[in-house]
Amino acid sequence: MTCTKVTLRKRAISKGRYSLYLDYYPGIRNPSTMKMTRRESLGIYIFQAPKNSIEQSYNKEILQKAEGIRAIRVQSLINEEFDFLDKHKLKASFLDFFYDLVLKKDQKWLMVYTHFSNFVNNQCTFEDVTINLCRRFRSYLLNANQLKHKNLKISRNSSASYFSTFRALLKIAYRDKLIPENINDFLEKIDYEDTKKEYLTLEELKQLANTPCKIPVLKSASLFASLTGLRISDILKLDWSEIILASDDGYCMRIRTEKTETETTLPLSEEALELCGTPSLGKVFKGLERTMVYQPLKKWVADAGITKNITFHCFRHTFATLQIAAGTDIYTVSKMLTHKNVSTTQIYADLVSFKKRESANKISLK
Structure with missing residues (x-):
């Protein structure tokens, strides 16, 4: 296997600047598009002839950052990781990705999706999902009005719950390599307020x-x-196929919980089983x-x-x-x-x- 060499190069552009790019030799193939590529524009530039110490310092700092990116690319090639080639992923709709998950989740996910969609005016790509955007959405939730009762503010605990769901979304996006960094590491949770937990005697x-x-x-x-x-x-998605006979001759539920995605087996009392009605197929x-x-x-x-x-x-x-x-x-x-x-x-x-x-x-x- 031929080892690809990665070289930092520059190209003269307008206004006395050089545009920086990486040169791959031999070229590398994008595993998604199967197209070969030799160049990767870094989207940054330096001055061709620095006029003062400020421009000299700028050039030095930018070249150091560009060299850092080059080193990361070399490491990625050694590890055979080509995610950096899939820049079209960043242009894809984050909202579409969000909504696809909503269809598999509960009502709360739809509420969060609607709030986020309103927040970004119905337009958001993966490239737009930055730490700053997510922090601003956190602030939005703390001050936004309810969707149904537009004259009432979202409660503190609802805001906390909504932001927790949004953080779960970010975790999935990062896990699926749709966003380049784990943004949750830079976000503060919204703390819940203590409330009275009502129950029946x-x-x-x-x-x-x-x-x-x-x-x-x-x-x-x-x-x-x-x-x-x-x-x-x-309870809404509980299926008869998930109610099984246990080793002690009693019945139990073998389920995967919606909220925590926990695989668990829970015993059923005879009274609880009676409430389920006559066994059949489906829900x-x-x-x-x-x-x-x-x-x-x-x-x-x-x-x-x-x-x-x-x-x-x-x-x-x-x-x-x-x-x-x-x-x-x-x-x-x-x-x-x-x-x-x-x-x-x-x-x-x-x-x-x-x-x-x-x-x-x-x-x-x-």
């Missing part, structure tokens, strides 16, 4: 279970979430739609005489707090919730106030 959950709901599948899915801790995104909760977890859910909760502000995600909180209250250790609850860190699960232990009282009374001098 066991008595309230039983009260809700005994209350009729106009949408049976909504009732089944909600109670299922309370017994398993599963998120709405995972478990057929007919369940995300729109049902808003007004229809609020109506059902109100009919049960529960005045708490209960959202579908509160059933996940309910599962966690009831498990901890029943004595299940935090590590096990963490695994059931597919949390990556036990510290995330700790907040549910803090919610169970009577467990704190029980702990306080364990030490007595009498």
Whole structure:
């Protein structure tokens, strides 16, 4: 195999300048287009005849940077990495890439896509995705109005959640070598504000279970979430093929979670399995739609005489707090919730106030 030599060269252009480029000999083939190339313009220039110390310093600094690029190209050729040739990738639409992912993700990804599309006026290539652009989008999220209620600001926690999703997008783009650097290394997260995590007590959950709901599948899915801790995104896509017989003759779910993309196997209680209905093909909760977890859910909760502000995600909180209250250790609850860190699960232990009282009374001098 012939080793390609990379030489930094210059070409005279207008206004007394030299344009800098790299000369490859012999030429190299772009693995995507299969075309041969000899030259790579660096898009930078130096003065042909520096008139003062400023221009001399400029020339010296630019030549050092150009030499640095040349060294990187030599290393890439040695490692047989030719990504730098695919400059047409940088001209491709970042928004199209984003939207293709949205089609595979949940509603939140669509919300973030819409905000970002508005932010960039519906035009953004991979070349446009810079640290500065992403930092400005972070600032945008902290000050933008909601999409549906245009007179209301996005909440702090929604901004944090949206930016977290955007950072996940950047991670995928970098992993797929569509952007040249891991921009997340230079971005600050948006911190979440502490909020009250609402949940149902066991008595309230039983009260809700005994209350009729106009949408049976909504009732089944909600109670299922309370017994398993599963998120709405995972319940919506839960398939009968993912419910299998375990080695202990019980049933379990073998799923890949939507939010954390975690492969996990979770046991199912007999009550949770009954809520799934008769086994068949396809989705478990057929007919369940995300729109049902808003007004229809609020109506059902109100009919049960529960005045708490209960959202579908509160059933996940309910599962966690009831498990901890029943004595299940935090590590096990963490695994059931597919949390990556036990510290995330700790907040549910803090919610169970009577467990704190029980702990306080364990030490007595009498």
